Amino acid sequence: MKTTVTFLLNGETVTWRGDPGMKLLDLLRDELGMTEVKCGCREGECGACSVLLDGVLVNSCLVAAGRVDACAVTTLAGLRTTARFAALDKAFARHSAVQCGYCIPGMILAAEALLVRTPQPSEAEIRVAISGNLCRCTGYNAIVAAIREAAEELAGAAAAGAGADAVAGDAARDVVGAAVGAAVGDVASVAPVAPAAAPGAAALCPTALPEALELLAAKNLVPCAGGTDLLAHEYAPPAPEGSELLFVHRIGELKALRWEGDVLRIGAGLTYGELLDRSQIPEILRTAIASIAAPAVRNAGTIGGNLANASPKGDAALACFVTDCTLRLVSVHGERLVPIGAFYQGRGRTVRRPDELLVEILMPTRWTQEGRWTFEKVGGRKALAISRVSFAGLVAFDIDASPHDTDASPHGTANTEPTITHLATAFGAVADVVVRRPEIDAMLIGCALTEAQTRIPEWLATWEAALQPVRGRVSAEYRKQVCLNLARAFIERSLS
Numbered sequence: 001m002k003t004t005v006t007f008l009l010n011g012e013t014v015t016w017r018g019d020p021g022m023k024l025l026d027l028l029r030d031e032l033g034m035t036e037v038k039c040g041c042r043e044g045e046c047g048a049c050s051v052l053l054d055g056v057l058v059n060s061c062l063v064a065a066g067r068v069d070a071c072a073v074t075t076l077a078g079l080r081t082t083a084r085f086a087a088l089d090k091a092f093a094r095h096s097a098v099q100c101g102y103c104i105p106g107m108i109l110a111a112e113a114l115l116v117r118t119p120q121p122s123e124a125e126i127r128v129a130i131s132g133n134l135c136r137c138t139g140y141n142a143i144v145a146a147i148r149e150a151a152e153e154l155a156g157a158a159a160a161g162a163g164a165d166a167v168a169g170d171a172a173r174d175v176v177g178a179a180v181g182a183a184v185g186d187v188a189s190v191a192p193v194a195p196a197a198a199p200g201a202a203a204l205c206p207t208a209l210p211e212a213l214e215l216l217a218a219k220n221l222v223p224c225a226g227g228t229d230l231l232a233h234e235y236a237p238p239a240p241e242g243s244e245l246l247f248v249h250r251i252g253e254l255k256a257l258r259w260e261g262d263v264l265r266i267g268a269g270l271t272y273g274e275l276l277d278r279s280q281i282p283e284i285l286r287t288a289i290a291s292i293a294a295p296a297v298r299n300a301g302t303i304g305g306n307l308a309n310a311s312p313k314g315d316a317a318l319a320c321f322v323t324d325c326t327l328r329l330v331s332v333h334g335e336r337l338v339p340i341g342a343f344y345q346g347r348g349r350t351v352r353r354p355d356e357l358l359v360e361i362l363m364p365t366r367w368t369q370e371g372r373w374t375f376e377k378v379g380g381r382k383a384l385a386i387s388r389v390s391f392a393g394l395v396a397f398d399i400d401a402s403p404h405d406t407d408a409s410p411h412g413t414a415n416t417e418p419t420i421t422h423l424a425t426a427f428g429a430v431a432d433v434v435v436r437r438p439e440i441d442a443m444l445i446g447c448a449l450t451e452a453q454t455r456i457p458e459w460l461a462t463w464e465a466a467l468q469p470v471r472g473r474v475s476a477e478y479r480k481q482v483c484l485n486l487a488r489a490f491i492e493r494s495l496s
Ligand SMILES: Cc1cc2nc3c(=O)[nH]c(=O)nc-3n(C[C@H](O)[C@H](O)[C@H](O)COP(=O)(O)OP(=O)(O)OC[C@H]3O[C@@H](n4cnc5c(N)ncnc54)[C@H](O)[C@@H]3O)c2cc1C
Pocket: 043, 044, 045, 062, 222, 223, 224, 225, 226, 227, 228, 229, 230, 231, 232, 248, 254, 268, 269, 291, 292, 293, 294, 297, 300, 301, 302, 303, 304, 305, 306, 307, 308, 309, 313, 314, 315, 316, 352, 356, 357, 358, 359, 384, 385, 386, 387
């Protein structure tokens, strides 16, 4: 099916007609001649294809062309007249940070995205910002030094009143700055900056939930949120044959984040980047999503996509399991609340019907506020690797629940011993679905601390019998041993 897509490309309006599931990378390079957008891995790993989408760094190989309708896309060419580009350009040359140059458009865009938000970044912040951009030639130290020097020069110029903000007629920077300003504020208020789209792709980019649900009920459509799973696989079509993508990124209800008592209602369409910008998310969720990939993937990938893709390796999913989240599925026929444990039917399979959207994740937070928790990823590399094994644990205590009147303190007051009120552990990447067995964790719930400590070996032995890891890139025995080590370390530390 062909669709008309209208968007701003480096400040100019572009109208294009073609397959909305095509990679933006291919549209930019092959059809619009933007060859400064480089093609490397085509699956989100190298950053060569980086562009700014409404001011946010993304990998254009993971963005569907239909997704950019009514959006602003900025490539390196769109930055060439800015003061920031001039400073980066000079600094890269001064530090000999360019050899073959293939990675450099992506590096500059990653630096631009960083400096717009963080004008004076630390070295650690620079390294994180370019962590999704691979360079085969230069070594990263020169690139980091160049970005640092450019930041210092720009800060000096801004202090002297002649910084990037003083550049007149800088349309590209205005586009980027406006969108970033919106993105770092209330995510629900991010507005498309390009002109209204011509009929076509707009029909597959609904802004209201009822409109999206009508479309899902009427047609064979596959929801596409960030597209970081759907578009990651070169040889898999972005959607099953005969179906089309329904872009859900503009639906306000999927972007909301609000409290209801001690339950945090998380819009399924919030990206990891948007969630990390919000101070109120529980630390266990923050740690889980901060471990996911590099900024460009985190800027696109959503928490809803991480749950709906039904991968046993989903990091956000693991945090949702140990907090006992409930998922809100909505269709034209109504809505249903599904406990996370009942959502999965196997690898890649859930109880979601094709006409339903995952709209919200309801996360109880009382245990995360009071309890002790851990989130661990064991992978082939320290960072940016999909896990070989992942583990999350959350334990909460009631300090007043278990008075030990017989165990009087030397001061004559009764000791109170904490009692375990909540224990949840979950293992990722070891089976077809995340492994969470509430009945095993229940062995320790209600136990006073000392009693729970004596029951740890029994709890671990039950887990040992229950865990049946599948063989993957590492052996089943290795996975099982790592799982048990992680569980032991967590429970002993938490109950000490
Ligand atoms: C380089 C790279 C590194 C990665 N690293 C990690 C990692 O470290 N940890 C990790 O957990 N993941 C990782 N991922 C996987 C991916 O980024 C995440 O799973 C992400 O959360 C998927 O979200 P999305 O919005 O991009 O999903 P999409 O690709 O848009 O969709 C994924 C699936 O969910 C469905 N879907 C999406 N939203 C909804 C909705 N609201 N209602 C119903 N169905 C919906 C889609 O139809 C599709 O089947 C990585 C991916 C890449 C490319």
